Structures are given as structure tokens and as C-alpha cells.
Amino acid sequence: MRVLIVEDEPDLASALQRLLEEAGFSADVAGDGETGLTLALEDTYDLLVLDLMLPRLPGEKVVTELRRRGRDLPVLVLTARDLVSDRVRLLDTGADDYVIKPFEPEELVSRCRALVRRASGQPSPTLTLGDVTVDLARREVRRGGEPVAVTPREFRVLEYLALNRGRVVSREELLSRLYGENEETWSNVLEVYVAALRRKLGAGIIATRRGHGYLVE
């Protein structure tokens, strides 16, 4: 899952980025509204975490513009305003959720997960794929009830494919959702993770559609 953080306070942006990455997201940071909007329009993000008081383009305008252009990625707003009327207006302009500064970082992470899950049409935080269950909140995988050790990277691949089950996901899409702008990747990194997941969870867990991508049924 890839998240874009639009926040102009560099310390807060950096802390959020590290927090979300350790929670299993890959996170990028934009320091102003314009950059944030441009990046969000690239369609490589599963979630937008958006501050309101932004230089160049205020947060409200970013949401309005995204919705006007038909983008449906979930938007979580960070606001310093705690008036009900402000929050109502915020949700009415197209934001999906908000947290009021200062928020509990844990709560922010949970809300991010919930937003991504709901956007994928998965109501439950636990996905069942045959005899394999994937617990998105606790970042755990079980096969036949037994815990299976997977690396965070492998989990990200599995999580993304599982949340998009039934749809063929291209290698490019998968790569773009798994890595932030500044993370290095190499060409066959996906094959390595997919092979590891098949070895641990059974060969049938991920199907390859040659020339198209991967698929979880």
C-alpha cells in the first residue's frame, strides 16, 4: 500500500512517514499543496494523508480538485480546527476521514488501514485465501491455523494482491504501490518475493498471468 503524506512541517512529515512505513505502508512526502495534488493525480497512491494549512494550495482545494477530476483514492485529513462546522465542511468537500491534531499516532495508522481496506471493498481486516488467512491489522499470516513467518516486504506484496483479489495486477502497478519514490528496486525483486510467498504458503496462492501480471483468486 502506498501513501502520500502532504504536510509542510518537515519534522511532522518525516515522523509520519517513518511511522507509516513501519506499519507496512510505503510512504512519500509532499511539502506543499501543489506538489501534493500533482503526485496524487499520478494514480500510484492508495491513500492520501493531507494537512489543511498548506503553502501554495490549501488542503481543501487539493481534495476538491482530486474529486473534480474523478479520483476516488481515500483522503484522510489532518486538521488543527476542532469546530464541528469545519469538519462537516471537510467531509462534504470529499474527504473520507479526519483526525484532529494532536492525534494519537496509533489511531492515525489504524484509520489509514481501515480507509485502504474499505476502498478495496474488503470489510474485514482478516482475509481468507483457501487455507491461508491474512491479518492486515496485526500483519500476520497463518496457513492451516499455523503462523507463517513472512518478511514485511513479502507481506506488502501479499496484502496488495489479496486486497485486489480477483483482479490481475500488473508488475508495474505492483511495483509502484510497494515502493516509495526514493526506495531502490531492481527488476526481478517481485519474482523473488512471489517465489518466497509460494514456497511458504503453497504454489497456488498467487497465479502468474504471463504478459499481464499476478492474480490472487
Place this chain on the structure above:
Amino acid sequence: MSVRRRGSLVRRLSVGASLWVSALVLVVGSAAVFQYWRTSVRAIDARLTEEARALAARITVVNGLLEIDIDTPAAVPPAAGPAGAPLTDAVRYYGIYDATGRLLDGRAPAPPRLAPGPANATRDGFRVARVAGPRDSVVVVGESLAPAYADVRRLLLSLLIASAAGAALALPVGVWLRRQLARSIRQIGETARALAPGQPTRIDPARVDEELVAVARALNDAFDRLEQALARERQLTSDASHELRTPVTALVTETQWALGRERTAEEYRRSLEVCARQGQRMKALVESLLTLARLEAGALPSRREPVALRALADETASELRPLADRHEVRVALDGEAAALADPVQIRILLSNLLSNAIRYNHPGGEVVVRLDQENGRARVSVSDTGPGLAPDAVPHVFERFWRADPSRAARDGGSGLGLAISKAIVDAHGGSIACDSHPGEGATFTVTLPGA
């Protein structure tokens, strides 16, 4: 120091009313009794004089001798007892004397004085009338005043009783007053109790009794002043909580991340740096807010002394040298001025204006501080060569937390209060501050202060 309680107003009113009524009864009554006494004495005098004249008419001169034709004077009963004896037991007496003062008839306590004198007089408790008869004879008629004295005593006693009764009757007036007063006061008290911060309710002076209008006005004024003070406090709290939200969030998120699991020493160091930075930012913000709040409330101790502005500006400029070097800005000073001001506050003012001019400038730019004296006032202007302000931005620059570019707060670590504080300082000194700026032409802030 002990303050004597003033006690009950109504008790004082009641006692006062009672004393007043009884004094009034006494004064009016005494005047009446005095009049009654005078009238009584006049009536006695008239009667005695008439009787004396009647007696004198009966004295005739026969062969050069005085002859008195009195058997039993009708009006004046003959007095018993020997002549010259005290007449304390008698009610009335008469005496007829010849020119030598010899008593011819009747009896009397003493011969009348023949010298000219009042025809009527009081002697030994008797009212006496004296009338001249033929051949310098004298007729004297006396009547005891004891019955008249007794009348007056009775009247005075009645008067005292009436006065006491009046005092007693005045007490219920006090009770009535208490009720009226209590109702008025309760009414104003109830309205006062309904006064609450943030509500426009006030005591309507038109609806309270005339005597309490001043009280109502005073209560309203006191409440208005409290309301203003509260509004300032609320503004401070609201500003503080809003502006503190971002640094607090950064602090909480950073510490949560750092404590999430074991980190390397380098990671801990970087986390602590973030915490220190955000902590400093909050500290600066809180200090600025407090300074501003105290300035606006007039709560900062302030003195006035001649301040050499050039020396102060030089010091400020050298303190800000590191900041100016970082922004590659040159600071130049020109002129001299002396103000009658608080040097501590003027230092804050100059520091705010100069650091703003340095921060909002282009690399290689310049800040010029000009000092001069005009019409007895000290003038300081600080000009920069920065990007300047849009015309619609200029009126807002002195507002709290107003920023030409909201993002600058995060990058500069400025509190957004510098110019608001500067304006508050200038206002406290009875001076003026103005901003002149056009996009692309930098900005000039001009301050005038009372001259020294």
C-alpha cells in the same frame, strides 16, 4: 486591618425614622405647649387687670381720706390670714395700698413696688396685676399659677407619650422600607446572577428603581470589563491551542515512532533533535503569546526613560548578525533619535522589526534602519529589499498569526506574533506603527515614539 461591619441598612433606616418622628413630635408639641402657656397667662392677666380696675373703682376720696367700699368683692374672695403672711396656700389675693405703701385692705405677701414697672408680673408662683387708684393708691390682685403649671405638666407628659408612640409607629415604616428595598435588591441580584460570560444579557437600568440605577450601571460596567478580560484570555487560549497543535503532533508522533522498537544511536539522536526543535518552537510560541497577552492587558511593568535608539539599534543589529549572515543580508543604520520609552520593550520591538526584515529578504539584499527626530517625536523606519506584500495583505500584517505565506511558519520557526507584539508595544507607548509595501519593492515599517 479590621473593618467594622456596617450592619443592617434597614436597622439604621428604622432607628433613624423613629428618632426623627419622635423629635418631630417633641418640637411641634413643645411649640404648641409654649403657645398654650402664653395664651393662658394672657387670659389670667386680662382677668386680674379687670378685677383690679373694678376694685380701684370702689376707692373713693372722702375728706381727703381714702375710703373703700368693699364688703365682699364679688370676683375676689377675701384672703384669709394676717397681712404679710405667706400666701402659699391661697389661690387668689388682693391688696389695696395707699401712697405710702400701707395696706388698707386685703392681704398681700409684700407691699407692691410703687416704682414704675410692668403692670403684670409673676411673683412667688403668683401672677400679679397692679392698677393705680386715686391719690396714688395701688390695687394689687394675684392669682396662683399652680393650676396653669399643672396643665402644662400634663400637656408635656402627653407630649412625651405621643413622641414615644410616634417612634414606635415609625418602626413599621422601617419594616416596609426593608421590604421595598429587599425587593429592589433581590430583583437586581437575580438579573446579576443571570449574567454569564459570552452572553449579551445586561441589567436594564430602565427596569430597576431609580436609586439602584447607579448600581445597575456599575454592575454592567464591571461585567463588561470582566468580559473583555475574559475575551482576551479566551483568544490567548484559542490561539495557543491552535498554534501548538502542529508542534505537539510532531513531538508525539516522533516519540511514538522512536519508542516503537529498539533504535540505533543515530536514530535516537535524530529523534531527540526533532523533539528539541519542536520544544523550542513551543517555548518561543508560549513566551510570545504571554508577552502579547500581558502587553494587551497593560500588565507589563513599564517605565519611561530617555532611550538612545541608535545605540539600541546597533546592539540589536549585532545580535542578529548570525541570522543576517545566514540569509546573506546586509544591515545598515543611519541617523539618531531619542525616545521616552521602556528600553526593554523597545529592544523587543527593534529585534522583531529587524529580524523580520532579514528573514523576508532576498539573498544579497539589504536592510536599512533610519532614525530621526520629527516634531518632537522619535521616528524609526526599517526597510527591506524583500519580495514585498500584496496590497490586500498590508492591512493584516499586525494581526496575530497572520502570515503572508502560511508555510513560512514551519520553515522559519517564527511565531507569527512578532508584528502583533510590536504593535502592542508601540500602542502602549502612545506611538504609531505603519507598513508601506508594494509587491517586488520590499517593505518599510515606520514607528514613531514620544521623543525624549
